[in-house]
Amino acid sequence: xxxxxxxxxxxxxxxxxxxxxxxxxxxxxxxxxxxxxxxxxxxxxxxxxxxxxxxxxxxxxxxxxxxxxxxxxxxxxxxxxxxxxxxxxxxxxxxxxxxxxxxxxxxxxxxxxxxxxxxxxxxxxxxxxxxxxxxxxxxxxxxxxxxxxx
Numbered sequence: 048x049x050x051x052x053x054x055x056x057x058x059x060x061x062x063x064x065x066x067x068x069x070x071x072x073x074x075x076x077x078x079x080x081x082x083x084x085x086x087x088x089x090x091x092x093x094x095x096x097x098x099x100x101x102x103x104x105x106x107x108x109x110x111x112x113x114x115x116x117x118x119x120x121x122x123x124x125x126x127x128x129x130x131x132x133x134x135x136x137x138x139x140x141x142x143x144x145x146x147x148x149x150x151x152x153x154x155x156x157x158x159x160x161x162x163x164x165x166x167x168x169x170x171x172x173x174x175x176x177x178x179x180x181x182x183x184x185x186x187x188x189x190x191x192x193x194x195x196x197x
Contacts, residue, residue: 051121051145053112058181061139061162066091074184082108084185096194102186114180118173126164138162
């Protein structure tokens with residue numbers, strides 16, 4: 048697999064959403080060139096949506112991108128589909144926007160994988176490491192907003 052340059056990432060944890068809850072975290076590059084993590088959560092239809100933004104240190108991001116490349120994380124998307132499916136549950140998932148260079152030309156791509164694939168024991172260990180490394184990107188809390196109406 049070619050070396051990737053991360054353009055953005057989104058993570059959604061597995062959760063039951065029968066009451067309208069939603070949760071998600073994105074890693075985003077700002078127009079200023081700085082990276083941030085934006086976390087959005089609402090427990091149910093009647094709860095406010097809380098959006099929290101955190102800084103990401105450039106060194107931490109560089110280490111994370113190196114990890115993604117070295118461990119070939121995006122290859123997890125090639126695992127076979129499982130026969131598991133739950134109708135009242137939002138499965139966990141990861142999505143990546145990235146760029147590669149081939150023959151001097153940049154190519155933008157997208158990749159995602161989630162709970163409903165068959166993962167080996169080694170894959171699950173890698174997913175645990177991905178989760179820990181992603182959690183390690185959180186820096187200083189920059190802002191928090193509460194939106195009452197959904």
